[in-house]
Amino acid sequence: MLILEAKKLNKTYVNSQGFRQSVLQDIHLQIWSGEFVAIMGPSGSGKSTLLYSISGMDKISSGSVIFEGQEIADRSEEELAEVRLTKMGFIFQQMHLLKNLNIRDNIILSAYRAKKLSRNTINKRADKLMSRTGILSLADRDITQVSGGQLQRAAICRALINEPLMVIGDEPTGALNSKSAGEIMEILNEINQEGTTILLATHDSKVAANAERILYMLDGKITAQLHLGQYNKVNGILKNREEQIIAWLYQLGF
Numbered sequence: 099m100l101i102l103e104a105k106k107l108n109k110t111y112v113n114s115q116g117f118r119q120s121v122l123q124d125i126h127l128q129i130w131s132g133e134f135v136a137i138m139g140p141s142g143s144g145k146s147t148l149l150y151s152i153s154g155m156d157k158i159s160s161g162s163v164i165f166e167g168q169e170i171a172d173r174s175e176e177e178l179a180e181v182r183l184t185k186m187g188f189i190f191q192q193m194h195l196l197k198n199l200n201i202r203d204n205i206i207l208s209a210y211r212a213k214k215l216s217r218n219t220i221n222k223r224a225d226k227l228m229s230r231t232g233i234l235s236l237a238d239r240d241i242t243q244v245s246g247g248q249l250q251r252a253a254i255c256r257a258l259i260n261e262p263l264m265v266i267g268d269e270p271t272g273a274l275n276s277k278s279a280g281e282i283m284e285i286l287n288e289i290n291q292e293g294t295t296i297l298l299a300t301h302d303s304k305v306a307a308n309a310e311r312i313l314y315m316l317d318g319k320i321t322a323q324l325h326l327g328q329y330n331k332v333n334g335i336l337k338n339r340e341e342q343i344i345a346w347l348y349q350l351g352f
């Protein structure tokens with residue numbers, strides 16, 4: 099089943115001098131429920147804009163984005179906010195954690211806003227996520243008292259607290275060293291195996307090696323894709339997949 103489909107998606111920015119810059123051009127994208135897809139491509143090719151556009155955070159200039167069978171543009175702002183809160187989990191470059199809340203409260207806030215679970219269930223879920231990502235002992239710390247990597251783990255917990263259907267990430271391991279990045283990717287792999295769809299933009303072929311399909315963006319278009327098949331921790335060797343990606347990117351001139 100398709101969870102997300104973009105058809106003829108275009109996004110144009112107009113700068114202060116009135117110049118138009120076409121950032122996404124006739125994008126066709128299909129993401130199947132349960133898939134793990136990575137988007138790669140040069141800086142400025144439109145990866146982040148695509149993620150913002152398909153989640154309805156950025157208005158598209160033309161075309162269509164369908165999430166769970168319904169056109170994003172047909173939803174009201176409130177409906178869209180509800181979809182983003184309960185069905186999508188975001189791990190973005192600007193993590194937008196709130197400065198006046200501690201780590202735990204940042205993580206549980208969106209679960210309270212969703213009003214679907216009891217306080218007890220939310221706290222248990224948050225504890226489990228923090229424990230899984232290794233930040234449980236930091237739960238009561240202010241967000242100014244932890245490292246960038248720990249903050250990123252908190253952002254990941256926050257993205258997962260409402261058990262979204264789909265996790266959308268923009269360089270989700272960007273602030274982490276390679277060991278921590280590997281641990282986060284293991285968690286994302288686990289939730290993917292539990293059925294959560296994952297779509298990530300990344301420059302890191304180690305991160306992309308976890309995905310079953312990789313899309314290449316260039317100048318606002320998806321110009322190539324690589325099918326790696328699902329990564330199976332037992333049989334799969336991440337290093338081989340990473341080498342396959344590096345060779346593919348090299349062929350593409352990246």
Ligand SMILES: Nc1ncnc2c1ncn2[C@@H]1O[C@H](COP(=O)(O)OP(=O)(O)OP(=O)(O)O)[C@@H](O)[C@H]1O
Nearest residue numbers: 111112119121139140141142143144145146147148
């Ligand atoms: N709000 C904006 N107004 C005008 N132009 C923008 C805006 N946001 C992004 N752009 C432009 O759109 C293009 C695509 O940017 P985008 O951030 O999507 O690229 P990216 O592939 O995610 O890059 P990176 O890998 O560096 O994060 C760039 O040329 C950028 O300058």
